Amino acid sequence: AQTVTQSQPEMSVQEAETVTLSCTYDTSESDYYLFWYKQPPSRQMILVIRQEAYKQQNATENRFSVNFQKAAKSFSLKISDSQLGDAAMYFCAYRTSGGYQKVTFGTGTKLQVIP
Amino acid sequence: ETGVTQTPRHLVMGMTNKKSLKCEQHLGHNAMYWYKQSAKKPLELMFVYNFKEQTENNSVPSRFSPECPNSSHLFLHLHTLQPEDSALYLCASSQEDSGGVGDTQYFGPGTRLTVL
Numbered sequence: 559a560q561t562v563t564q565s566q567p568e569m570s571v572q573e574a575e576t577v578t579l580s581c582t583y584d585t586s587e588s589d590y591y592l593f594w595y596k597q598p599p600s601r602q603m604i605l606v607i608r609q610e611a612y613k614q615q616n617a618t619e620n621r622f623s624v625n626f627q628k629a630a631k632s633f634s635l636k637i638s639d640s641q642l643g644d645a646a647m648y649f650c651a652y653r654t655s656g657g658y659q660k661v662t663f664g665t666g667t668k669l670q671v672i673p
Numbered sequence: 674e675t676g677v678t679q680t681p682r683h684l685v686m687g688m689t690n691k692k693s694l695k696c697e698q699h700l701g702h703n704a705m706y707w708y709k710q711s712a713k714k715p716l717e718l719m720f721v722y723n724f725k726e727q728t729e730n731n732s733v734p735s736r737f738s739p740e741c742p743n744s745s746h747l748f749l750h751l752h753t754l755q756p757e758d759s760a761l762y763l764c765a766s767s768q769e770d771s772g773g774v775g776d777t778q779y780f781g782p783g784t785r786l787t788v789l
Contacts, residue, residue: 562715593777603763603780608700649716661778663716 562652562666564673570646570655572672579635579667581650587611589655592626594632597666598620598646609633611655637669645671676700677781679764684786686754694749694784696764704769705747706778707739710761722747723769752786761785 561584571577583592594606609617609626616624621641625634637644650664677698686745698705702750721729722741736758738750747764765778 567713595780600782601761601785602782603765605777605779608777660718662719665715666714 559585559657560587560646560652560654560662562650562662562664564648564650564667564669568668568670570670570672571637573640573642575640576636576638577640577669579637579648579650579669580614581633581635581664583631583633583650583652583662585631585652585654587654591655592624593651593661594622594624594633594635595649595651595663596644596646597649598643603649607635640671642671642673645669676777677766679762679781679784682782683785683787685789686751687789688712688754688756689756690751692742692751692756694751694762694764694786696740696747696749696781698745698747698764698766698779698781700766700768700779702766702768702779703744704767705741706765706767707747707749708765710763710783720749727760746766751786754786756788759788 563582571580590611592609595603596606597603607617607619607622616626621638623636647666649669650665651661653661680695699783704723706721709717709742718731719733720739761783763783764781767778
């Protein structure tokens, strides 16, 4: 079974600084998808960024980028120029590429942004 | 409305009550999901409906009963719940093709359930 591990329950970053959230996963599959979701205090879970395992290039979305290390099964999220609105729970998630869409989530990292 | 909506947003019920949670997606997706989110635990997938048919039931107790009347609506019927069932219940949807290769899940705001 696939597992997703987020070893940092809480992180803090100064506004305008850069922070990296870590995620590791365990799988025997070669083709899969990885996601970072953000859940602000209002509770709406929204997608931040996604990565296809077959793509070597790291995904980027504006201030958000990932460092995908397939061999190491590592998928970290880097937030540049942190803003107050970035404060939220961040969940790393894994999904196989075939079959129905079962997604495995990590336990989350709570990010605090300090003004 | 856009996206995925859930009602009610908050629900308090006694252990002998019967209530239902409602989810509606306005994205034209063909797959819908119920998740349970408890503090300090990963999201737990409860039910999956693909093309209106239930494709997964992750050993969820029978006091939770899902219903998917069409591809836009999903219900979770609650009956004789326990205090440990108190949690945030999230609904999500996605677009699955017939080969099962889908894409991102989009989540609703959740229903905060408290069982007394």
